[in-house]
Amino acid sequence: MLTGTTADVGLIAASDGLIMLLGHGPWLVFTFCLGASVGSFVNVIVYRLPLGMSLSVPPSRCSACGGKLRFFRENLPVLGWVLLRGRCRFCGVRISPVYPLVELAMGLLFVGLYILLFMAEPGGWQWDVGGRWWAQQGFALGWPGYVALASLLAALWSMTVIDAKTFLIPIQIPVFVSITAMLLWTLQGLIARDIGNVWPIPATAWPATLAALLGLGGVLVSWALLATGRLRPSFADYEDYVPEGETLGDYPHARREMGVELLFLVPCLVGMGLGWWLGSTISGVPPVWLQALGASVLGYLVGGAVVWAVRILGTLGFGREAMGMGDVHLLAAVGAVTGWFLPLLAFFLAPFLGLAWAGIAGALQRVDGRRRELPYGPHLAIAVVAIFLCRGLVLDGWALLVPQISPPSRTLAMPESESDAPSGWTLAPEHGPMPYARDGDRAAMQTPGRRLNRWL
Ligand SMILES: [Zn+2]
DSSP states (O other), rough: OHHHHHHHHHHHHHHHHHHHHHHHHHHHHHHHHHHHHHHHHHHHHHHHHGOOOSSSSSSOOOOOTTOOOOOOTTTTTTHHHTTTBBOOTTTOOBTTTHHHHHHHHHHHHHHHHHHHHSOOEEEEEEEEHHHHHHHHHHHHHHHHHHHHHHHHHHHHHHHHHHHHSSSSSOHHHHHHHHHHHHHHHHHHHHHHOTTTTTTSSSSOOHHHHHHHHHHHHHHHHHHHHHHHTTTTTTTTTTHHHHOOOOOOOOOOHHHHHHHHHHHHHHHHHHHHHHHHHHHTTTOOOHHHHHHHHHHHHHHHHHHHHHHHHHHHHHHHSSOOSSSOOHHHHHHHHHHHHOOOOOHHHHHHHHHHHHHHHHHHHHHHHHHHHHOOOOOOOHHHHHHHHHHHHHHHHHHHHHHOOTTTTTOOOSOOOSSGGGGGGGOOOOOOOOOOOOOOOOOHSOOSSOOOHHHHHOOO
């Protein structure tokens, strides 16, 4: 029999659950629909990009007879396929169930990311992935950061599938993600409220911020020189030596081509040096939106640089192309979304995944005789997701291995005194300036009840 108190507790728990559902329910439905629609676009990208087709023209149609899908009803993700019972309305050809399954999976992935970031409770492993900042902002104020991460997930998925099929990464995907991430983080810097010094990705003071921005300026200068023919692309005469379709051909001038790529990088390096020097002459810290943009751009440059450096050194050392430019763009896009630290960790984890895969593929080959080769991109993508999800484990491992060096904290650069604070700087008194170290990170800064009140 229930006593009065347990009934009360039950009632309170039920009403808490209801409040939770009322607050998050609409966003959960919204993120699922968003994810399913993105999944539908992912299907188009994975099918059309490797064939060099346009993404918007022609509109969705049957690949067998060319019959157009009736707008809206049959174009709906997941539901469209169910309504058609998996067959083309015109010719009756079976439509692969992979399409609705990808849409369903992407919808669930977007919902999963929402739960991870916005519904995490202090103390669990989820709290280490997202944490205080996301819980405080909620979806209403934290959506730009969420959209940046979600689009990275969708892009990693697309790039992995295309790379595994064709051994090529279409660079439009990572370049698109990088540009949108920089814009979204800037917007996030403008709309986030009461953040204290906590920021979801590591941000920096004036020197690194200006080094990143002028470094990006240098990259744009090189792109312009490349587009106007004043810089030549590397491996421009590749086809003269390696027949099309051959992946492991002997190209004799790989070392020479690294000189061309180093030349491309000169404006970027000059820009970074100049930015650092300029930044160290400015006192105070950049406004929040500029730190947010700088953090994203710095991540873009560091992510790209670590792969490119290994590409140049490896090619100079072995005399044949090491690591593709697709991988450079992939990790640069990861950095633009997650900041500069995660790409470094992922880059060092990926080779171990590659070794593990080689072992598994070798064992399977002995069973059925099939060769299973995977390019490097999928290993990078899996390493990125693993590092993102296991942030708590990574920090524990870090503290064990290199206790002398603390990993970069997910904070903004703080003004040394209140008078140095830039305009728009809001130091919420209840959070105050505090180092975003491990313990502060995990501490329960807000009770769940208070957080939910925001929705009422
Ligand atoms: Zn058809």
